[in-house]
Amino acid sequence: MFLTNSLESYYLGSGKLCFQVRAICFLQLSLSMVSLFFSGFTIADGNRKTPNKAASQVPYSNTDLALPAGHTTIVLITLIDTCLQTPMYFFLRNLSAIEICYILVIVPNMLANFLSRNQRMPLLGCALQMHLFIALGGAECFLLAAMAYDRFVAICNPLRYTLIITRALCLQMLALACISGFTLSLTLTTLIFLLPFCHSHVINHFFCDIPAVLFLACSDTQANEIAVFLVCMLILLIPFLLILFSYGFIIAAILRIHSAEGRSKAFSTCAGHLLVSVMHYGCAIFIYIRPKSCYTPEQDKIVSLIYTNITPMLYPMIYSLRNKEVKGALRRLLVNHN
Template structure:
């Protein structure tokens, strides 16, 4: 679990660095310009890191499934080699799918207005500027999102269906509480990440709502990554104790 958490944190840091510094620079400076290749690179890295995170969250769900449903075989199934393979597969899949999708989008002809109504080069905002028919590109976006978002999310839901069934069969209340505590952080992070991403990307271009998309994008690129350390740290007894002391001092 800590192997996956460490690598999830690294991906999150890189994910934030792709978006936030440029966003802050645009807010603080008058010139809000980005080169064409810079915009393409930002989109590629954003999709790649987001995709890698989606696959990694699915791998973490499988790790929790084995830990709770097959605890006696955990060390035999979840080996260091398997963890490295799942991490490599998550990263390679994310970057490969991202490169394909970014190339398809930036080969489109764009209109005279190159003003992106967004705070970064996001897929719907860039597609909205295209002059030609974008149906093929929209299908490509849908298929990539199906692979990156819906399939891993479905695997997570299936894993948690087995996990919840196994937890409910436990006779010990302490064992059930420990199992729920182990999975609660990952499940909450998964719901936040996939919920926002599915809302933005699994829909046609005709439903594009710039102002609404900017608010949701701001949440999942800035707010939710800040919540992840808090969510996972609340499992730590020392953090819980410090939080209780802080709340008592405030009262």
């Protein structure tokens, strides 16, 4: 009897102790989440040492201004010039518009972070930046796949091109790309920001990127990592594989063209799109399709700097500003203006 009472007392005491420990953990987690809600994250690149901010501001400011300039030029030219009212330039105009928004979501905040060395961002502001970044990046991925289909029909089935690639189809593909990007982004951002962030609130990155924020979570993130992987499969791998599949048929069709001039012209219309696709998908797949254990902040920041600053500046040169039709339209615009 005494032994039974002792065991009951022991288990009751252990149960109370476990309950108290859980209550304390829950209280600490709640206080941490409340603190995070009001104080937000700190975007900090602690390894960057800039002795003279005023001197270093100039190249970053020039880059910040140069990034949207080429895309804005493409949008204006393809809107104004009547010779560029084709499906290819419709997709290109909208791709440039997405790139402008993509740059505005990341680069101004990145520049402010660079100048201040340490910048606070509210929790909702960080979530909104991540949502817009993923949504615009996803829309761009789907739009690049739509452009690959446009090139596939133009090269492989040129006689039926105008019947297949109609303006209505172009609008439908654009709407589908944007809706898909924003829907998947909302799902992914919600899953990430439902996690508890009870450790450091300092994001070792230039902006609120998925791996950097996921790294701060203090609970088991395996389910969230699987969700990130599945969404990235839909946004990145499937469109990229469709692009590569399309270009397999395109290259086979180009090789069947007898004249060297015809092959050169067909290849020039597709080379820019293929190069941009490889750059865009290559950086994104490297960053997002991997487990949390492989997260390396310094390497990620370098790759992120490339695909948020350098590649958007190269896209107009690769895509259009070396294109004879675009250069001709630009000359006509300048002549008319003068």
